[in-house]
Amino acid sequence: MQKYAEESIREHLTDLQKRFDAEQRGRKDWPFYYLNSKQINDLMVQAMKRTGRYKQLKAAGVSEDSIMMEFKKPIKTSRFTWAGEEEVEMSPWDSIRWHKKVAQAGLMSMVPGTGEIKAWVGGIDWQHFQYDHIKQGKRQVGSTFKPFVYATAIMKLGLTPCSTISNASFNKGTYHVPGRGGMLTLKDALAHSQNPVALRLAEMTSTQSVIQTARDLGVTEEISTSLPMALGSSDITIYEMVGAYSTFANYGNYNKPEMIWRIEDANGRVIKEVNVEPKEVMNPLYAYTMIELMKGVAQYGTASGELGRKGISKDIEIAGKTGTTQNNSDGWFMGIVPKLATGAWVGWEDRATHFYGTGEGQGARMAL
Known part of the structure; x- marks a missing residue:
């Protein structure tokens, strides 16, 4: 399964990178949006200071101006491409900028019933990008947080997939989120990821209750108590998100995701053995209800179009949730x-690098 996961990321990101490069072609500020020249320079300088080359020169007592001159000199180097490593002549400064345009990804799959991790793809290429997006990296989760809100509403308010709630614009003081109006069932609201509904549910149950649900599902990262948290404003790891979603699939029992189960020495003596004990954190009926809710996302909601384009039959039972963050x-x-249960994230090293519009930049298009 690890091999298939790595191959799927390679295939998907090769195509996505071509689309992103086509969008960036001819832009002088590539690969950044909404940044002025000073902001871009500051971001680049920060990246430069994280490199081994900079740290070596700094340790040798070279001045900042001289270091910058060195970084602007063309040298023979290699750069990452999906067609293979490419030998080029370019300055270290331009090399940093080149690699910032490269789309990144992380993917993890686990067996909900045991906690066994079956696939862990922390990044696209360790030689050029030494960073693990599964457990080291935390990114804004967007609408993938909404099932925690819905689960809280089901548990606290006794709602069902057929319960209806207003999809009118949500207004709270100066905070305004537009809505399409009318009443929606919970299943339809989640399937189409309607923001006003998620906000109303969080307000009705309290954000503290939603946070407690996330905690019960294994999420330890900091979560804001303000209402926008219902739309996924918090940064959470793929590792914790997959563990949380697995709880829905495991009848409300949380299993900590584990990669290594048994360690033996050369003589076969057991040095360490992991015994995972499931923790019941949710009534099985509520967990089952959440799975039924999330099936709508794949059947006719935000993931259905992309699943169809990939030739995945609607007869295959898939529960899930897409997520798209700001910009x-x-x-x-x-x-x-x-x-x-699987979680996939796609993005870039810097949040100022992204697709311009939601046509290409929506979660389903990017991560499915």
Whole structure:
């Protein structure tokens, strides 16, 4: 499964990178949006100061001006491409900028019933990008957070997939989120990821209750108590998101995701053995209800179009949730099929790098 996960990321990101490069062609500020020249320079300088080359020169007592001159001199180097490593002549400064345009990804799959991690793809290429997007990286999760809000409403308010709630614009003081009006069932609201509904549910149950649900599902990262948290404003790891979604698939029992189960020495003596004990954090009926809600996302909601384009039959039972963050900086898909839960994130090193519009930048298009 690890091999298939790596191949799927390579295939998907090769195509996505071509689309992103086509959008960037001819732009003088590539690959950044909404930044002025000073902001771009500051971002580049920060990246430069994280490099081994900069740290070496600094340790040798070289001045900042001289270091910058060195970084602007063309040298023979290699750069990452999906067609293979490419030998080029370019300055270290331009090399930094080149690699900032490269789309990044992380993917993790686990067995909900045991906690066994079946696939862990922390990044696209360790030689050029030494960073793990599964457990080290935390990114804004967008609408993939909404199932925690819905689960809280089901538990606290006794709502069902057929319960209806207003989709009118949500107004709270100066905070305004437009809505399409009318009444929606919970299943339809989640399937189409309607923001006003998520905000109303969070307000009705309290954000503290939603946070407690997330905590019960294994999320330890900091979560804001303000209402926008219902739309996924918090930064959470893929590792914790997959563990949380697996709880829905495991009848409300949380299993900590584990990669290594048993360690033996050369003589076969057991040095360490992991015994995962499921923790019941949710009534099985509520967990089942959440799975039924999330099936709508794949059947006719925000993921249905992309699943159809990829030739995935609607007869295959998939529960899940898409997620898109501000300015299309992050694309998420959390998916559950029988006996497997998977989380995928696609984005860039910097949040100022992203697709311009939601056509290409929506979570389903980026991460599915």
